[in-house]
Amino acid sequence: MKIAPELDKILDKAWSGIPLDRQDCKYLLSIDEKSFESGVLRAAAASIIRSKNDNSAIILGQIGVDVKPCPGGCKFCTFGEDHTGFKESRLSDEELEEKINSFCKDGDLYALYFMTMHEYDLGYFVNIVQKAKTLVPKTTQLWANVGDSSLDAFKEMKKAGLTGIYHVCRLGEGVYTKLDPKDRIQTMKNALDAGLKLYTCCEPIGPEHTVDELVENIFIGIEMGVTQHAAMRRVAVPGSPLAKYGQISELRLAHIVATVALCSVTVPTMAYVGVHEPNTLSYLAGANFITAESGANPRDNQGDTSKNRGMDMARCRKMLFECGFDYIRRGDESKIPLDLDYLIKTDSMG
Numbered sequence: 001m002k003i004a005p006e007l008d009k010i011l012d013k014a015w016s017g018i019p020l021d022r023q024d025c026k027y028l029l030s031i032d033e034k035s036f037e038s039g040v041l042r043a044a045a046a047s048i049i050r051s052k053n054d055n056s057a058i059i060l061g062q063i064g065v066d067v068k069p070c071p072g073g074c075k076f077c078t079f080g081e082d083h084t085g086f087k088e089s090r091l092s093d094e095e096l097e098e099k100i101n102s103f104c105k106d107g108d109l110y111a112l113y114f115m116t117m118h119e120y121d122l123g124y125f126v127n128i129v130q131k132a133k134t135l136v137p138k139t140t141q142l143w144a145n146v147g148d149s150s151l152d153a154f155k156e157m158k159k160a161g162l163t164g165i166y167h168v169c170r171l172g173e174g175v176y177t178k179l180d181p182k183d184r185i186q187t188m189k190n191a192l193d194a195g196l197k198l199y200t201c202c203e204p205i206g207p208e209h210t211v212d213e214l215v216e217n218i219f220i221g222i223e224m225g226v227t228q229h230a231a232m233r234r235v236a237v238p239g240s241p242l243a244k245y246g247q248i249s250e251l252r253l254a255h256i257v258a259t260v261a262l263c264s265v266t267v268p269t270m271a272y273v274g275v276h277e278p279n280t281l282s283y284l285a286g287a288n289f290i291t292a293e294s295g296a297n298p299r300d301n302q303g304d305t306s307k308n309r310g311m312d313m314a315r316c317r318k319m320l321f322e323c324g325f326d327y328i329r330r331g332d333e334s335k336i337p338l339d340l341d342y343l344i345k346t347d348s349m350g
């Protein structure tokens with residue numbers, strides 16, 4: 001069976017390491033995710049990404065360290081100040097330490113993120129990073145998922161031991177959020193200028209987003225020089241104002257992940273491709289990092305997501321194994337064979 005000449009040409013470029021442009025991205029996103037050609041696209045993305053990395057994947061951990069009605073006001077998020085039912089709270093020192101130890105006890109976590117609301121206390125956050133630095137193995141990096149921040153704030157975080165940040169300029173930023181897209185982009189620049197690595201994502205994708213909107217969003221990260229790129233679908237969290245639009249399927253998400261992977265793989269700093277929330281279709285479409293979550297989570301109306309939507313380390317290892325990855329990489333890029341013995345040893349058989 002033949003595939004369309006345009007797709008053939010784009011995949012040839014991707015195989016040859018030639019950067020894809022916006023037109024290529026638009027073409028890929030316009031393909032029906034239920035078609036044979038989408039299957040070819042997803043298989044090609046997985047094959048190209050895995051061939052660059054010895055068929056290895058990484059596990060990231062995220063801990064939401066505080067919760068409050070958030071002035072970011074994002075209409076898709078469970079913490080937006082105009083619709084949230086959450087009251088202000090913070091993890092205690094003991095809870096934080098227990099969560100860090102639980103993520104790190106087997107020594108195979110690539111990086112640990114600490115997530116705050118849009119406004120956060122820099123001193124408190126820096127203390128968390130310093131404390132975490134004494135608890136995590138040397139092979140686990142520390143990252144931040146915080147609100148818009150200055151160059152000086154990031155320099156301070158870097159001094160405390162931070163390697164990078166997760167930050168996005170969301171689809172509909174400034175329309176469905178109370179935040180300014182310019183501030184979001186400036187924050188990413190500030191992080192890069194402070195010497196931190198940048199991980200971004202095309203998010204939160206809903207059924208109403210057009211191909212052109214997705215293309216523009218995906219290329220923000222590509223043009224800034226990301227280390228990790230990803231795609232995330234918007235979860236129709238009950239009670240959040242955009243829940244009425246529903247959500248895209250995991251198959252459509254996997255198709256978008258494959259497109260993100262092929263469009264970003266030639267960025268010189270690019271290392272890993274992700275998907276939120278984890279699903280097997282996307283790990284067969286180019287994604288190679290998975291996130292375990294604990295504490296607050298914008299996609300969950302449970303205060304501690306590890307009791308609801310969030311996946312733990314064991315389930316993450318099992319999913320990567322089932323999707324055929326041969327290794328888990330630690331934060332120093334060393335590799336651990338991912339086989340049945342390892343799953344048994346880490347109590348990950350489920």
Ligand code: SF4
Nearest residue numbers: 070072073074077118
């Ligand atoms: S997504 Fe982040 S910035 Fe927006 S309301 Fe939720 S916690 Fe606040």
